[in-house]
Amino acid sequence: MKILHTSDWHIGRTFQTHSTLDHLQTVLDALVEVVREHEVDVVAVAGDIFDSATPSADAYALLSGTLAKLHATGARVVMTSGNHDSATRLGFQSEWTGLAGIHVVTGFDQYRTPITIDDEYGPVHFYGIPFLEPALIRHHYPDELLKTHEQALGLAMRQVRDDLAERDGRSVVLSHCFAAGVTASDVERDISAGGLDLVPASVFDGPDYVALGHIHGRAILSERMRYSGAPLHYSFAEADKPRGAWLVELDAGGLAGVEWVDLPVPRRLRVLTGELLELAHKDEFLAFENDWVAAVLTDQVRPLDGMRILQKRFPHCVALEHRPAISMSAGPSTYSDRVAHKSDPEIVAGFLEFVRNGVGLTDFERELVADVLGQNPEGAAG
Structure with missing residues (x-):
């Protein structure tokens, strides 16, 4: 039987x-x-x-x-x-x-x-x-x-x-x-x-x-x-x-x-890891365009509209995770300890550097922060 x-x-x-x-x-x-x-x-x-x-x-x-x-x-x-x-x-x-x-x-x-x-x-x-x-x-x-x-x-x-x-x-x-x-x-x-x-x-x-x-x-x-x-x-x-x-x-x-x-697999599953522009444009990922795709983005700064950009190439991209290649450690001290003796511009710059995984302010952003804080010192007080 x-x-x-x-x-x-x-x-x-x-x-x-x-x-x-x-x-x-x-x-x-x-x-x-x-x-x-x-x-x-x-x-x-x-x-x-x-x-x-x-x-x-x-x-x-x-x-x-x-x-x-x-x-x-x-x-x-x-x-x-x-x-x-x-x-x-x-x-x-x-x-x-x-x-x-x-x-x-x-x-x-x-x-x-x-x-x-x-x-x-x-x-x-x-x-x-x-x-x-x-x-x-x-x-x-x-x-x-x-x-x-x-x-x-x-x-x-x-x-x-x-x-x-x-x-x-x-x-x-x-x-x-x-x-x-x-x-x-x-x-x-x-x-x-x-x-x-x-x-x-x-x-x-x-x-x-x-x-x-x-x-x-x-x-x-x-x-x-x-x-x-x-x-x-x-x-x-x-x-x-x-x-x-x-x-x-x-x-x-x-x-x-x-x-x-x-038994056949009607649509393969693929986890792709890399920076957004690499996944969206490099030829090495051509073979996966019809697969179910879960993307792990390693960009240091979380890209804007990452899923929309990926789905132009991978129509069946259904999951997205941001996992920077280099992660910043917050250290053992509390947030209040770390900002106790910093100026307002330094606090803003430090915060943006932290959430962007170590990427600091550009010259334009630094001037913009200083300009905003200079125009609104009351609002800048923490």
Whole structure:
């Protein structure tokens, strides 16, 4: 059996206020072609299908269209809800879509009944564990201590192993969580009030393969336990991370092999560093004109209209930071100590030099300051 492991589609998420629906459509169409080309039997989507609990009509249309295309390949689909999804909305009419081979698992205990799909070697049981928020499920288990995600998933996996012990065949688990051994990026939001609630990898002992979601970068915790990451880049911190999915193969004995399959990047992400005029005019930056650009300007004085000037060359420049090559140190003394014995012109000159990172007054500015202070000595008194 061939399984394509993907996750974190985040349909509807914006990138720096720009819609990503068209780019995600391109990537998911490519994913459908991977399924067709490799004759994938099952597509496993490990949570965060939507980016919001209240998806837009366009987001629903993209998901419906993608599922229809996957169904046309002959593949089955197993997907779970993540912390960004509304389990109720995502699971709406799931009992009917299951009849078409599109299995959407959102119920808090729905994983206890696996989705069983046969191949030439026998059954493969898919246990889809939706995102389990301890505070929302603990009342269903009054005899269990459920305060952390480790405890919630520990309970779920004990139930999975108990069920599996009564069945013949191989098994795959889908889960959406932070598993120990991975690092979150700035687009993965905390899933508990106290910060990241890590789940030890040992919690997932047993299944032949564990398809994880929630981390937006590809990660391998073990040969049988992996994150596929998101299909799109949603942050400049992810710019160098590959986008794709895991192609998993099971044979009669269980896990036979795992291969990475790249997906296209509709628009690359690039962080460019340099002075404004260099970025705006030098030929070495020509190759990046169609990329998403985050610019770090090293000019000593913050340029006026920096973003407007950059966007003439880089239409998709969406972030700007001023980081001078040389920074002035304020020193240990307080501002009042530093100006106590200075004249008004010296105070103005010192202030401008400080905010302009060491660039002093020009002759014209010095004359202008002296002229203004000379004309308005009362206003100049501090």
